[in-house]
Amino acid sequence: MMLLETWVATSVGLIVFTTYLTHNRTGLPRVGKGGPIGFILTALKSITSFEDLLEEGLGKYGDKAFVVPTMAGSLVIIGIDNVEKVKNSDDSIINQPLSVVESLQLTHTMNSRQQALPYQAVVTRTDLTRAIGSFIPEVLDETRLSMSEAFAPKAGEKSATVPLFHTMTHLIARISNRAMLGTTLCRNETFLHDVIRFAETVVLYAQLLAWFPKMLRSPIYFLASSKYGGPREPTKVLIPHLKGLIAEKGQGLESSKTIADFLLNHAPPEEIANPELFAMRVLNLNFGSIHTSSIFGSHALFHLASLSEGELDGIRHEIVEALDSEGGYNKASLSKMRKLDSTLREVGRFYGLGPIGLNRVLVKPAVLEDGTIVPPGYNIAIPLKGLHFDPSVYPEPEKFDCFRFSKLRETEESDVKHGFTTIERNFVPFGLGRHACPGRFFASMELKIMLAHMLLNYDISLPDGAKEAPKGNEVQRGRDAGC
Numbered sequence: 001m002m003l004l005e006t007w008v009a010t011s012v013g014l015i016v017f018t019t020y021l022t023h024n025r026t027g028l029p030r031v032g033k034g035g036p037i038g039f040i041l042t043a044l045k046s047i048t049s050f051e052d053l054l055e056e057g058l059g060k061y062g063d064k065a066f067v068v069p070t071m072a073g074s075l076v077i078i079g080i081d082n083v084e085k086v087k088n089s090d091d092s093i094i095n096q097p098l099s100v101v102e103s104l105q106l107t108h109t110m111n112s113r114q115q116a117l118p119y120q121a122v123v124t125r126t127d128l129t130r131a132i133g134s135f136i137p138e139v140l141d142e143t144r145l146s147m148s149e150a151f152a153p154k155a156g157e158k159s160a161t162v163p164l165f166h167t168m169t170h171l172i173a174r175i176s177n178r179a180m181l182g183t184t185l186c187r188n189e190t191f192l193h194d195v196i197r198f199a200e201t202v203v204l205y206a207q208l209l210a211w212f213p214k215m216l217r218s219p220i221y222f223l224a225s226s227k228y229g230g231p232r233e234p235t236k237v238l239i240p241h242l243k244g245l246i247a248e249k250g251q252g253l254e255s256s257k258t259i260a261d262f263l264l265n266h267a268p269p270e271e272i273a274n275p276e277l278f279a280m281r282v283l284n285l286n287f288g289s290i291h292t293s294s295i296f297g298s299h300a301l302f303h304l305a306s307l308s309e310g311e312l313d314g315i316r317h318e319i320v321e322a323l324d325s326e327g328g329y330n331k332a333s334l335s336k337m338r339k340l341d342s343t344l345r346e347v348g349r350f351y352g353l354g355p356i357g358l359n360r361v362l363v364k365p366a367v368l369e370d371g372t373i374v375p376p377g378y379n380i381a382i383p384l385k386g387l388h389f390d391p392s393v394y395p396e397p398e399k400f401d402c403f404r405f406s407k408l409r410e411t412e413e414s415d416v417k418h419g420f421t422t423i424e425r426n427f428v429p430f431g432l433g434r435h436a437c438p439g440r441f442f443a444s445m446e447l448k449i450m451l452a453h454m455l456l457n458y459d460i461s462l463p464d465g466a467k468e469a470p471k472g473n474e475v476q477r478g479r480d481a482g483c
């Protein structure tokens, strides 16, 4: 009991101390209550009401920089006129990798190698993107199988009601891991459960760890994640699998081509010699792909389920035509599914992954467009509303329109301009610049196959009484949809 009390007291002391150290010294105005205690209270409030704090700042300070206290310390929100500056940055002043290190506490939740030698990003950008076409049959096969299991009605019933976000996360984890690791592990329910839990808890643990001195973060993560989340459980089956891959490669055997094989081709000798290190690359990519795609897929499906039968038939018709004219699922037919593509792009515009984006860390003082100087060491981000809801770019921005971009593509010559994976100043859910998401082409292929298969083989509807898609992050909080 004494031990527990000492631990709690030390933790509270450390938290207060760390908070005092991290309180706003930028000289910029900040939202929330004043003083160090106010900082703590506002940071706690940011866990559940970040959007309200952001709105408060935007209402008070407009495009001027201001600070929002968060669990990871002071976050400086900068105006949208700085987008080009952030996009063109080469990490020497406005740095992207460090913001990932900080927001995920990467050194402690994974390891420092992920940032020092980020070959998982290189593999995604090169080998994986080039091989997208060859993954299509496998993604389709796993989609068919996993959906027939997930959406099977109970005996004697004609339909099944499923919690959408939870189901989508499971489907994405399984289908993505078919490409990542092959048929055995992607159907191993224990592995899927553990890898999803790892991905879900990294962000939560990272927020907690940021409040502790650096030297305590790794032991705290080790202790806490040994009980819940963490890499230990998923690596129990992952490491033996990777050892098998490494052994096959050592014998010159040509194994089936999975993303893990691509990673292996780029892995340095010390990671090949230590599969525990190598396994973290697979976990890192799982982290990057599971929740991002599940959030997009869930929003898309909620909105598709809100359409009229006539509109849904229009989408189905376009999918069937694309499949007939191109001989089934392939890159050409997927690119002809413009209405699905448009729905996904509208999800990116309307929701993205949250209300802010282009998160970076300043490694030197940065001069903003209006002359404001932000000191080094601070996290910065851009509020997406000003970009994604600009009425001069997106007429009626508050309306979610599945066909917003497919209608534009009918009238314009350029085929890629309004496509889901095309990033630009006013469309940044995948980031911008040299670190823009390299996995977006895989995500687009996977989500389109899943949605197309679902629309052609199932009738979908919202649960009884619901007329419209849930708002914002209600989706992640787990509202149900009938299917």
Ligand code: HEM
Binding pocket: 096, 118, 120, 121, 124, 285, 288, 289, 292, 293, 296, 353, 358, 359, 429, 430, 431, 432, 433, 434, 435, 436, 437, 438, 439, 440, 442, 443
């Ligand atoms: C709808 C799905 C996805 C969304 C919305 C998304 C979003 C993002 C964002 C916002 C970034 C940071 C960009 C920046 O700061 O400029 C990023 C980076 C990254 N994403 Fe994605 N992502 C998705 C799917 C995926 C998938 C499926 C993979 C892998 C298969 C992946 C792999 C990566 C990697 C490796 C990076 C780091 C790139 C670098 O540091 O150079 N993502 N993603």
